Amino acid sequence: MPEHTFMLNGVRVTVDVAGDVRLLWVLRDVLGVTGPKYGCGVDVCKACTSHLNGKAFRPCSVPVGELRPDDEVTTIEGLPATVGRPLHPMQEAWIDHDVVQCGYCQPGQIMAAVDLVRRVAAEGRAITDADLDGIRNICRCGTYSRIREAVRAGARNM
C-alpha cells in the first residue's frame, strides 16, 4: 500500500494505507488519535471537526491521499500546544461555563469555535449572533446555549 506523510499535532507521521481511506479513520484507527469523533462520516454532523493548516475541516470527508507532506493537521489533542499552554483559552472557557453534557460532540465544537474566533478576529470585528449561528456542529444533548456563552468568553482570551 502507498505511504502518506503529513504533520499531525506538530509531529511528522507516515501511514501505510490506501489513498482513498478518509483521514478520520486514519487518525482514529491507525494513529490512535480519538479526539475527532465519528458521527456521520459524510460531513454533516461536524463531530470530527479538526484544523487543516489552521482552518476548520472535517477529516471524515478528506481522503488521506490528498494530504501533502507539509500539511498540518491539528486535532483537539494538539490544540493547547498551538498557544503553548496546558489548555487552550477556548477549552478553559468550556470548563468555566460547564458546557459539556455527554461530551461526544465537544471536541468538534471547540475546534469549530476556535476557527470561528480566528476568522472573525482576522476581519477585525467582534463575534455576532449570526457568527454563532454559523457553527453547524450538532449536539444531541442540546448544549447550544452554553456553547454560545463559552465561545464569547473564549474569544475574549484568545
Ligand code: FES
Ligand atoms: S463524522 Fe465528520 S462530519 Fe460527521
Ligand code: FES
Ligand atoms: S454534549 Fe452530548 S452530543 Fe453534545
